[in-house]
Amino acid sequence: MTADAVPTLPISRTCPYGPRPEHRQLREEAPIAKVILPNGRTGWAVTSHKHIRAILSDPRFSSSRRNPGFPTARPNAPPSALKPLMLELDAPDHGPVRRTVIGEFTVQRMNALGPRIQEIVDQHIDAMLAGPRPVDLVQALSLPVPSLVICEMLGVPYADHDFFQTRSSTLVSYKTTQEELTHALGELTSYLGKLVAAKMENPTDDLLSRLIQKQRENGGVDFGDLVGMAFLLLIAGHETTANMISLSTLMLLQHPEKLEALRQDPSKTLGAVEELLRYFTIAESALGRVAREDVELDGVTIRAGEGVLMLANTGNRDPEVFENADALNIDRGARNHLAFGFGQHQCLGQNLARMELQIVIDTLFKRIPGLRPAVPLETLSFKEDASVYGIREFPVTW
């Protein structure tokens, strides 16, 4: 194949939720396809469920965002002032780091956190009910809930929540300019630096203090690693869940019969959350890899240094795995979707995200039964080009 025969891969979503037609076509014709990636380099797009899983669980592919071949889908470069984050590490370095924090995110720990998440959700809904209508759901509920939860887990003192929240909103807002971004990043990392230093002096009952304790037991505290981990948890656990809250709310408002089914039987909510995760696959852009060596896979050879982009939204609509894959079926009961990735980096916060989504969905529609969009749905603006898919603003009323 000559270089100019390689098609350029378009990325931004066209239909609000589903994969682009070009991506579906690739899945049918060439599930591992040579393409020009969004960063202009020649690499690979992977679109079938089977192949996405195979590559995400294959240690011959690297997660290093600093490798020049890494298929960055969007221009936003990661903050290079930080040491490589857990997300960027490969075997054998990744596992031991992940093991210092997974204990904080077990199913059991998340269940124990449920009542506190419920309180936070209730407080925000109280404020919505007491405030003016219409209100932007994104600012009133979707963003602050996951943000507060992760603040509390990390051990950010209550008095600093506002500082923390405004900076992280700047970080994830589509309105932020490059300059504002750099500034907010600087403020946040220096804040997190001070926070880590304070926890080293005076440990409290929180994730960061326990992490410091673990590092001490393992032979030494690494300040840079601690700041990096705090940063990663803050960023990874914030906008993702927020976007899922907004999108899920919208979707259920558009499908009153599904909403009614959940009202009748709240035990269905967790299954609905799983299906909504599959249906939207908001974080597929996180699923890039770069080959560490030449890899032969199902008839293609991926060369060392070439980037590979896993189009998980397309993989999550793979008819070989999901029957009637384009339909949202809250009773589907399929957990083998790719919304949280696969392999050793599979989302560390997935059980937190499930818990937050479940509580928000159950509570929001129960407490505000008349909830409805305050604008015609055609006017909603979706984050087609953002690294995490979502709705920018979602005015609601009741």
Next chain:
Amino acid sequence: MKVLVDEEKCCGAGQCVLVAPKVFGQRDDGIVILLDKEPPEELHGAMREAVSVCPGYAIWLEE
């Protein structure tokens, strides 16, 4: 049916615990623990599901 887990491969995502909390648990450090090595018949379907969702390929069945 016998269930086997490889703690080295487990990345602690907890998917197995969601599928079958009577068979799988997580240690304090997040790694899987097997609560029932030979689960009863009615859980065999769930065991196959756990194998298929485990992101670390850390669960095996001997039938």
